[in-house]
Amino acid sequence: MAFTDPYHQAAELMVMRHDDPLRSIADLDGRRVIVSPGTSYWRTAERLRESGINVALELPPEPLGTDEIISRVADGEFDLTIADSHIVALEMAWRDDIVADIALGDPVDHGWAVRSENQDLLAALNAFIDKEYRGLFYNVVFDRYFASDAGEASLPLEARAEEELCPWDGLVRAYSSTYGFDWRLVVALMFQESRFDPEARSPNGALGLMQMLPRTAGQLGFSALHDPETGIHAGVKYLAWLRDRFEDDLSVHDRTWFALAAYNAGYGHVQDARRLATQLGLDRDRWFGHVERAMLLLSRPDYAQSARYGYCRGAEPVAYVRTIRDRFAAYSRTAES
Structure with missing residues (x-):
């Protein structure tokens, strides 16, 4: 080797x-x-x-x-x-x-291990590592997965005008009301996605305050995602579309948690986790302590190979939903509905 x-x-x-x-x-x-x-x-x-x-x-x-x-x-x-x-x-x-x-x-x-006789592959890998290691893409990806702080959601909110959570509170309130969300939840989602940066662009091409993929936004009728109003409207409409794909008889809270998990990982993976939860004797209609536990298992090959939508790095949506929930709770203590 x-x-x-x-x-x-x-x-x-x-x-x-x-x-x-x-x-x-x-x-x-x-x-x-x-x-x-x-x-x-x-x-x-x-x-x-x-x-x-x-x-x-x-x-x-x-x-x-x-x-x-x-x-x-x-x-x-x-x-x-x-x-x-x-x-x-x-x-x-x-x-x-x-x-x-x-x-x-x-x-x-x-490091990567290769057969000792495969020197061409070894050289190609070393060239890639030499180019990317500690570069911009490496640092962005590393920070996204390894450098976030679990306590971040409970940190004191930035000092702004009374009850102001972000520069686009008015827009968020308006579109949240249109689609039936608590506006403070949407602000928590926006912070998680972009840290309130309308110029944000992820490594996979998601854009704007709500980090929508252009293709998904286009299917909903939106294009200029770096424009704050467009980006907010597109994200809230997409979140509502995801929420409405889940059953009406779910609790309001769990339907919201499922929608957030789907916003991060995709509707198909959430449904895979719900099916797996049933197989494990868990409640497929409850996110915390039930479907989230099944979601974590979808990163294991023995579970992923039998899932309809395959492998999912389940820790990411689990962390995502928990972080947004906690920040939403912090915002709810700070700003009126």
Whole structure:
């Protein structure tokens, strides 16, 4: 095997519940560490025991991804686990119920592995890494997935005129009323999508305050998405179209959460998660604690291959909906409806 130049570094961290923090490796004595077999985490836990730390090394009761094991640690079902720092960062971008302050070694390089005889591929990969590593696209994508703050939604709101949430409150109020939304929810969505920047453009081509794809906006009759009024109208109309695709007899709140998840991940993936929730004995009509749990599983190959719309990085819509809900709650305490 041959390895490319490194494109990333990660250290292994001990992950625990936020209300049960440990201060040092010595505090691990007598605790239970749940990790999957055959992984570097398992070997790290074995080395801990060999060094004299009396940890109980346990297998999960079923094949689970690292993100799922972390979720069970957060829920109190598992005691501790080990995860790479970038995976922990991804989880902590949307949750505040875990901590990972104990490093179990120095950061190690990450690179692509290729057959040693495939030197052309190795050279092409190294050229790509040399061009993109730490460049604009790399930094934008890295910040989107790993650098957001789970506590952001609870931070004090910016000091503006009384009850003003963004420069386009009037437009948001008008279009939210037209389509039946609380205007503060739409402002929370807008902040999540663009940070109130009408010139925002995502790596995949989404534009404007509501980060609409031009093709989707065009199907709804909109084009100039960098114009604040157009962008807001297009986004709210699209959110309403998604909401109206879900059953009328859902609770108002859950219908809204489903619409937000679909705005982020697509209607088909949300429906896949609802079908999976039924199979798991969860409530397909409730987002929090039910469909969101099924959504997380759609990133696992064994679940994705049987889903109608295939693989979905489920952690992103789960984080997305939670963050908007929390910011909506903060806005609701600040501004009148």
